Amino acid sequence: MSTQTVSSKASAKASTQPTQAAQASSAQAASPELRQWIIEQAQAGHSPESVLKAMTDAGWHEAVAVATLEDTLAGHLARQREQDALPPPSPVPEPDLRGSPSSVFAHDREVQVLLSMRDPRVVVFGGFMSHEECDALIELARPRLARSETVHNETGGSEVNEARTSHGMFFQRGESELLRRIEARIAALVNWPVENGEGVQVLNYKPGAEYKAHYDYFDPAQPGTATILKRGGQRVGTLVMYLNAVEAGGGTSFPDVQLEVAPVKGNAVFFAYDRAHPSSRSLHGGSPVVAGEKWVATKWMRQGRFD
């Protein structure tokens, strides 16, 4: 912790700074590099006084140096507190896109990679299911549809909700040869065990119906969540599969990044969220159907076995 080291770095950084007169105008004039250097000095255990001395030695006006130091360290501490408040990250499903392939082989089918975004983690797949598979899934679901419910936050039960004006049903996991095939394909595509998946849900939206922006993970702040998590833990990933061609509207939107995925029959959008927290930027919704109707199948993936 020698003042010598501090001093030499401050000069190097300060030499790239504007003149003292310009520095005096505002602490905001400090470059990102200088701010980074200040944080590094603090992390290395150098006292504020020694950092201040290094800055004034390098030609900084004392008042400006003090303001810059305070401003930089306060901002750093605030970000640190935000980080510390986050739940720890969980492993998540993840397709193997090393080498940026334009398609990947999943279980029994070559699937196209149409879009890949890192933050939030979103991947759009083309040709995930054949049109025949889509049609078959719709016909199996149709007679079993009921008004969609969402999880009741307080009790962990479910309820009809105005934010979700679709009709839906759940298949049992592995309930037919078709479901087993699709589930094995999903598992291979995103490298996540079949056993960690909930049963496939099918949703049908009529014109005007939508699913307002929401997170798929269970809100850790809600009293009902502890009960839900006993079975399989948190949700950490979602695959929404488009089962029909929608005439207009009905995309899946990600408002945090102003992304909208078009509902193309046979395609699918995958997204993952390593924390049950808005910082995952996994907020998404089903945009209102403008014309025609919309059918999707959703697979939610849990941290652990969902039995």
Ligand SMILES: O=C(O)CCC(=O)C(=O)O
């Ligand atoms: O219908 C969509 O596009 C999104 C569906 C969805 O968000 C869900 O099922 O959790």
Ligand SMILES: [Fe+2]
């Ligand atoms: Fe969702």
